[in-house]
Amino acid sequence: MQPAYPADVDVSLVAVESPVIGVVGAGQLARMMQQPAIALGVPLHLLAESADASAAQVIAHSQVGDYTDLDVLHAWARGVDVVTFDHEHVPTSHLEALTRDGVTCRPGPQALVHAQDKAVMRQRLAELDVPCPRNRIVDSPEAVAAFAADGDGWPVVLKTTRGGYDGKGVWVINSSDEAARVLTTAPEGIALVAEERVDFARELSAVAARAPSGQIAAYPVVESIQTGGVCAEVIAPAPYLAPELALEAQQIAMTLATELDVTGILAVELFETRDGRILVNELAMRPHNTGHWTIDGAVTSQFENHLRAVLDLPLGSPHARAPWTVMVNIFGGPAPTLYDGYPHVQARDPAVRVHLYGKDVKPGRKVGHVTAYGDVLEDVVERARHAAQWFEGTLSGAEATHA
């Protein structure tokens, strides 16, 4: 078993020659990339918004800098082999400039713009015949009213085409007057898109990783339960989803990953309508909240497959390891600290998996998530919810009596 060393091979002091991945942004997504980076033996270099940001706490090579400053990006990128992202907020023009100067960005700006600009995204998806809610770029209250009149009337959903996330930059509009108010408060120079309000039964998410080689690993389609426009729970796989819809959702993710030339994780947020169709709601090109369950629930996590794709390595199996996996986000709540939640949560349920992001507790802020898995969905849901609510301090009386 002990390896033999031919005398003519000099194996002394040969450095591990791993490429360095640069990550722009030091949120929890970059933080969770560090776990598979450690296993892969691949160094991460971080461009962080602050020295104590979530990912900066756990990555040795961390530099504080402003990603909106092209000079900062340029200087930082010189020390890495490939650049990827914790978020989609780096200006497209900066990414184009970096790419022109030979910096490898994965995903590249031509792909990423579809996750940055909803107008670009909607137009491209229409060209690809991917089912979307009815939509139109609008620039006046009259245009919004015309869009409503051309469909089923009010309400209509208005979205900023750039800069929105987690429910921010989205409004449900019931009249021209409301549309006028949104239009006056919207940032200068950013277009708005009007969309039909879809009568959906539930929200789904299809997450896939794509490597530059063209290989794709498509994760099981999950159900995403949103609260106030923010992902609160994810159930993997989506319970009782018709197999043909699950396949269609994965096919959409694979088509978009290929056609948009995505490298890394693509998350396609979908509506399942009450009449049995699926429509694309949003795209993200980075590890996504609806994929956090994969850390404990899949053979290869979305974070590892994102890194493997960014390195153009073969992707890992996206298969689930248990019949059901449920992820519940922890939001900042009445409990002043998260750490004090451990004794109860861990003693009550030795199999629950906890992920805290090293963030200060603020009302409604995503500060962590918990994952449970097992054979009985109701049991798994209860375990994950109980743990998350205990950390938040939001267990109701009835739930607390079952603690």
Added chain:
Amino acid sequence: MQPAYPADVDVSLVAVESPVIGVVGAGQLARMMQQPAIALGVPLHLLAESADASAAQVIAHSQVGDYTDLDVLHAWARGVDVVTFDHEHVPTSHLEALTRDGVTCRPGPQALVHAQDKAVMRQRLAELDVPCPRNRIVDSPEAVAAFAADGDGWPVVLKTTRGGYDGKGVWVINSSDEAARVLTTAPEGIALVAEERVDFARELSAVAARAPSGQIAAYPVVESIQTGGVCAEVIAPAPYLAPELALEAQQIAMTLATELDVTGILAVELFETRDGRILVNELAMRPHNTGHWTIDGAVTSQFENHLRAVLDLPLGSPHARAPWTVMVNIFGGPAPTLYDGYPHVQARDPAVRVHLYGKDVKPGRKVGHVTAYGDVLEDVVERARHAAQWFEGTLSGAEATHA
């Protein structure tokens, strides 16, 4: 679902109040502690032997310092809440001095000495009636010969009582002359212990975590395949192990963890004799090579349970997630770099799990490990071995043709 915030609770800008764990030593064990530390939201502060050591590459708070210098240890420990270890080489007297000065060491020196000093260990195990190979402290060739004569004669195993690891400090002795040579080369002031050479069928390992509360999580007993005194492969659970022996091995680990007042991981390396007994070979009080399979193969890894124990938190489930999990170490071999092994290994087997330690490749050095799991033992063994040998560059022709 969105939490409510009572007006009288000030939840703004409350810091996450997690204790800081100090880790002495920056090898791969400290490196692999960082992955669950990230999930737990617990900061690690490292006292590293060098700035580019395995764990120092992946831990933000890293200080280079000499752990044999008590002043260095003292100053460093002031910044942490509890101290734990990547290795067992910190002098017992230093740990006693730290403890006297109020530093919490987990495990503490009274426990750790049993993993540092084989004379102390053997004496205590005899008091506890734990089955061990026949043994005796020896200080002369004549004493070794007398020990041999009192048993089955030569060969006899000689071990340094301190400082040995991975087959170093262990000799198989066939005569008084050989004993004399070892005795003259042994470091001054370190006793030697003579042990019977056990006619074992195989080696087993019982790994358990113990918290200061007294809770114990005992992992399934595994088979450990050693080469030249170094762990090469681990099969979990140990195939076809008699249930009563598995239980006895776990019971020994639990008894020792309790009686020696261990905090954190205790690994008990065992011989299974051809006549159906188990004997304790070695103890380790830190995450152990025979527990690396738990990262991918158990609900809670040994590294996470080590940290949870050190924090006196409830322990996580030690249950296996698959019928069989096999870990194979990667040793430095003919392949000059490890990274170049990825394309073949990952494309051939999308489910294999790779862990590289960020170490330079040197002959025979442990530089990583791979883990496979599944339903069919032979298949799982083949997958893990193939991957490890590919990284090493040691696949034989016959094996390579099956690539």
